[in-house]
Amino acid sequence: MTKEFGSMRRADVDGASRLAAQAVIDAARRLGLEDVAVATIDSPVGELLVAGTHRGLVRVAYPDEPPDVVIEELAETLSPRVLEDPRALDLVRRQLEEYFEGRRDRFEVRLDWTLAPSGFSRKVLEATARIPFGSVSTYGEMAKRAGSPRAARAAGNALHDNPIPPPAGSGSTAAVSGGRSSCSAWRGP
């Protein structure tokens, strides 16, 4: 029945449609229709997924979170207009690469805190975003910087729910309140 349309059915359009899809993404970026841009980058701990909005870097996901799942979560919580667009994230990708190569101790990217918990946790994360990499702080110290010196445990919890590690929480934050253990799992070698 459809044999006569064989050449149309078989025509290889994979490559051509991929290029056309890329042109759509480029146009969407120019037109401001891209609400969330995502890209993956290689790191010593595996492949990271980074996501940015018009406001700044909104999410860095580590390899233990499958990228597909993270992308759909972003679509649900931020906007369904999520596009895979590494070019839109050039700046942050470069800085993360430098960070993992040990050539960078601070990030110069805008951060979008939309996905961060609000209130105290958010203050903790904002405070950690200001700690240079390589300097050591404790949960107690973080709590103090966030304005509630006695809330070390809460500060620790905030760091576990961090949607943008690095850059937020990119200084070494000790795992034990008052102690000085070495750093978080995501740091890498």
Next chain:
Amino acid sequence: MTLPAFATFLEEHRVPVYRFLLASVGPGDTDDCFQETFLAALRAYPKLREESNLRAWVLTIATRKAIDHGRARARRAVPVEQLPERATHEQADGDPELWRAVGALPERQRAAVVHRYVLDLPYADVARVLGCSEEAARASAYEGRKKLRTMRELEELGGKP
């Protein structure tokens, strides 16, 4: 139903949309129509609710773009001998007569034929995509196919692989 991320939607539907446009508007205009289709989809996407058939939805947009495109072209066109230029699909493999013949069909018949016989859309979806009843969709596909047969004398070619 939650909408998938647009990235997922684009990846899932780029091939059928491209295939439809290639057969409908020809290789020279496919990329433009493809971009118009997905940008229109992207604009409307966040407001899309309760949409369970995203393939039919995006093909509806593509079909509208292809039909608009054909009309715009017809308005600009100066009569030439035989078929319009868009019908020449030189880069199409194998069967240039088929591509030419499909390109020469009236817009709606062409869309019906491509959706039904190239993309295998069920008639319910062909109807939806064309914005008509299922009977009208069947009729368009049938008429289109009959015309193609006349054009190509398919009976004779039936034995070809």
